[in-house]
Amino acid sequence: EVKQKGKDGWHFFSASLEEKVRQKLSISNGLRLAIERDELSVCFQPIVDTHSTHIVGAEMLLRWQPPEGPISPAIFIPIAEMTGSIIPIGAWVFAQACRAEADWRQRWGEQAPGYISVNVSARQLNDNTLLSVVQELVKTHASDPSRILLEITETALMADIDTNLRMLCSLADLGFRVAIDDFGTGYSSLAQLTKLPVNVLKIDRAFVDGLENQAESRAVVKAVIGLGRALGLKMVAEGVENSAQLLELRNFGCDYIQGYYFYRPLTEKNFIDAVDQDIKASKQIQEPPFFFIV
Ligand code: C2E
Ligand code: MG
Ligand code: MG
Ligand code: MG
Numbered sequence: 001e002v003k004q005k006g007k008d009g010w011h012f013f014s015a016s017l018e019e020k021v022r023q024k025l026s027i028s029n030g031l032r033l034a035i036e037r038d039e040l041s042v043c044f045q046p047i048v049d050t051h052s053t054h055i056v057g058a059e060m061l062l063r064w065q066p067p068e069g070p071i072s073p074a075i076f077i078p079i080a081e082m083t084g085s086i087i088p089i090g091a092w093v094f095a096q097a098c099r100a101e102a103d104w105r106q107r108w109g110e111q112a113p114g115y116i117s118v119n120v121s122a123r124q125l126n127d128n129t130l131l132s133v134v135q136e137l138v139k140t141h142a143s144d145p146s147r148i149l150l151e152i153t154e155t156a157l158m159a160d161i162d163t164n165l166r167m168l169c170s171l172a173d174l175g176f177r178v179a180i181d182d183f184g185t186g187y188s189s190l191a192q193l194t195k196l197p198v199n200v201l202k203i204d205r206a207f208v209d210g211l212e213n214q215a216e217s218r219a220v221v222k223a224v225i226g227l228g229r230a231l232g233l234k235m236v237a238e239g240v241e242n243s244a245q246l247l248e249l250r251n252f253g254c255d256y257i258q259g260y261y262f263y264r265p266l267t268e269k270n271f272i273d274a275v276d277q278d279i280k281a282s283k284q285i286q287e288p289p290f291f292f293i294v
Contacts, residue, residue, distance in 0.1 A: 027076055030066050031085040035092055039065050042096045044271040046263040046278075047117070047236060047256050050249060055278045056256055057149070059117040060097055061265050062089075081123045090124045091133050097148055098141035100268070105144065107272070111279050117149045117179065122156035125167040135174065145175035149200060152178070154186030157196075165196060172197035179236070184224060193231060201228045205239025208259070212244045225252045 034040050044058040062073050080086040097118045104112040124130055138145055150171060157164050157180060168178055179200035180188070184207050203224055210217030221237070228235045237249050240259030249257060266274060 024079060027071065027079050028083045028085070031064075031076060031080050031083065031089070034064055034066070034085075035088060037066075040089065040092060041065070042093065042100075043265040043267055044100075044116075045258060045265040046113075046271065046274055047258045048262050050246070050254050050257050052282070053257075053262065054282050055113050055275055057113045057115040057117060058271060059151070059258060059265075060093070060100065060119075062093055062119070077121065081121050084123070086121050086123050087127055087129075090121065091137075093118060094134055095137050095141070098137045098143040101143040101147050102141045104275075105147070108275065108279065113275060115147050115149045115177065117151050119151045119181065122152065122159060122164060125152070125164050126160070130167065131170055131174070134171070134176075138174070146177065149177040149179050151181040151202065153181045154183050154188055158186045158188055158192075161192065169197050182238075184220060198233060200234045200236060202236045202238050202258075203254075205259075208237050208239045208241075208245055208249075211248045212242075218248065221249070221254075222252045225249075225254050229253060 030039075041063045042060045043063055044060055046055045047057045047059060048054060049056050062077070064071050064073070064076055077086070080089055097116055101116050104116070134145075137143075150168075152164070152168070172178060177199045178197055179202055180196075180198055181202050182204040183201045184204045201224070203221060207217045207221050207224075211221060225235050234255045235253075236256040236258055237245075237254050238258045240246055240249065240257045240261045242261055245259075246257060246261060263274065
């Protein structure tokens with residue numbers, strides 16, 4: 001049914017609709033071959049301590065670069081979820097996380113960033129093979145699951161809370177940590193939060209965005225941080241882009257910060273350089289000035 005006459009007449013409207021369908025189809029076909037064609041990669045966005053601003057961890061973010069040019073995960077992830085491609089792609093991402101976690105521990109030892117965050121979609125939690133797949137990957141890479149934080153969005157989590165809760169409990173039993181991503185956009189109740197095996201809440205960027213000028217956002221962020229901390233959770237604010245936001249979050253007691261103000265998502269090589277520099281800088285601070293040495 002054509003509801004509106006487009007700029008170029010009726011034909012324009014239906015052609016653009018057709019174009020959209022064609023694009024989705026081409027993305028879903030491309031995704032099926034992305035792994036074997038070696039078109040996937042991951043980048044790492046450092047997460048810092050709100051007070052010291054030292055790197056405490058990183059979120060691993062998937063990138064897809066087909067020959068026609070890169071496509072945002074915000075576009076291809078929902079399509080991968082719809083077609084089921086997210087299952088093999090998610091396993092590939094998991095393998096990267098296990099590898100990176102073991103690499104970092106070997107590279108930096110005690111000084112390694114505390115954790116690596118991985119996004120997991122609800123479609124993966126519904127998959128019966130997930131547990132055996134991740135167990136195998138942890139073994140292959142000799143990685144420590146307690147240093148891997150699984151991020152699931154609040155909306156996806158609450159859409160099928162019973163199934164998700166069961167799977168998250170099994171993953172937590174294996175030692176993985178769990179974070180609720182984009183927190184504040186869904187509708188979880190206090191009672192539900194205490195039932196979940198959750199370690200971290202990530203406050204959605206939309207609330208951080210409004211911190212400086214929207215009283216409502218400020219109230220939500222302050223209350224959520226208070227609530228999370230009262231429940232013994234670590235609080236992460238995502239999308240921090242300026243110092244005003246940082247100062248507010250410090251005042252509210254937010255533990256960790258992720259955002260362009262500190263770091264953009266980095267290639268693995270650039271991430272390694274950033275951590276090296278960070279370790280050097282923190283040593284300089286800890287070493288007493290020479291006149292203190294007797
Ligand atoms: P997310 O998990 O909420 O990840 C944070 C997104 O915010 C990332 O976008 C990151 O680049 C962006 N970001 C971080 N700091 C800032 C900032 O200061 N300002 C702004 N404007 N943006 C910031 P990205 O990489 O495009 O990923 C988008 C979404 O795609 C992610 O949102 C996540 O839901 C999904 N995603 C990414 N990788 C994976 C994956 O491996 N598996 C699954 N299932 N989903 C993924
Ligand atoms: Mg995330
Ligand atoms: Mg997020
Ligand atoms: Mg988000």
